[in-house]
Amino acid sequence: MDPSESVRKDKKSYRGDIMVTTKVVRNYYNNFLEHLKHDHKKPNLRHIEIKKDLSGIIKKDMNVLDLGCGTGVTTRYIAELGAKVIGVDLSPKLIEFAKANSTHENTDYWIGDITKINFGKKKFDAICLCDIIEHIPREKIPDLLKNIEKYSFINTIIYLNIPDARLQSWLRKNRPEKLQIIDEPYSVMEILGWFGSINFEAIKIKIYGVNLPLQYTSYIFVRKDVFFHSYNIHLGNK
Numbered sequence: 001m002d003p004s005e006s007v008r009k010d011k012k013s014y015r016g017d018i019m020v021t022t023k024v025v026r027n028y029y030n031n032f033l034e035h036l037k038h039d040h041k042k043p044n045l046r047h048i049e050i051k052k053d054l055s056g057i058i059k060k061d062m063n064v065l066d067l068g069c070g071t072g073v074t075t076r077y078i079a080e081l082g083a084k085v086i087g088v089d090l091s092p093k094l095i096e097f098a099k100a101n102s103t104h105e106n107t108d109y110w111i112g113d114i115t116k117i118n119f120g121k122k123k124f125d126a127i128c129l130c131d132i133i134e135h136i137p138r139e140k141i142p143d144l145l146k147n148i149e150k151y152s153f154i155n156t157i158i159y160l161n162i163p164d165a166r167l168q169s170w171l172r173k174n175r176p177e178k179l180q181i182i183d184e185p186y187s188v189m190e191i192l193g194w195f196g197s198i199n200f201e202a203i204k205i206k207i208y209g210v211n212l213p214l215q216y217t218s219y220i221f222v223r224k225d226v227f228f229h230s231y232n233i234h235l236g237n238k
């Protein structure tokens, strides 16, 4: 299925049976805790891949934002790498669990909607989105991008991990019960376009599977100005 076919102009969930208000999504993820708890008993293969990626990006003393942090598995790992990290999630239950189980002297956890959250004048060296952007409805993506732009600066690195759009589309058609309340098939081209619109350019894209082929895609973005500055320095500017 062409991912664009899946746009839900009626603002309903993928099943079309309930309105997706923030309250409904919050309740859904409060109840999702039982599922996410498994990651604290047995290592999740997806997290193992994400941690490999993060270990190449996160440096000591960085200020990092982990958007849609869930139970804090990646947040704690970022803290263990020596960075100061704020994990943000919509679900109070997940944040409560993260505070009890994924705490570290470098972690801070906030409850909030990542399309609206306000960090004042703070800027972050790295912003991580691990399996979260597909849970943001298409109509709210511009608000999320505005926020990412607001809290980034010239040296900010963005790390994004997302289920592959081809898998998402297949699931929607064949096994919709395996999808979460909002679970969009966002394609590589769409994602590059979104981040391009806030002046970020992908420097690495990895398509990988942990137990299926074409299962996830991860991206590392840096600000376009960084390239242009380096091209000017090394190649000259006529």
Ligand SMILES: C[S@@+](CC[C@H](N)C(=O)[O-])C[C@H]1O[C@@H](n2cnc3c(N)ncnc32)[C@H](O)[C@@H]1O
Pocket (backbone or CB within 6 Å): 025, 029, 067, 068, 069, 070, 071, 072, 073, 074, 088, 089, 090, 091, 094, 112, 113, 114, 115, 129, 130, 131, 132, 135, 136
């Ligand atoms: C699949 S879980 C991923 C959790 C974590 N990043 C990980 O990789 O284990 C998706 C998370 O997105 C959160 N979420 C969904 N919509 C959100 C929103 N608008 N603002 C903040 N968090 C949101 C959910 O509460 C849930 O914790």
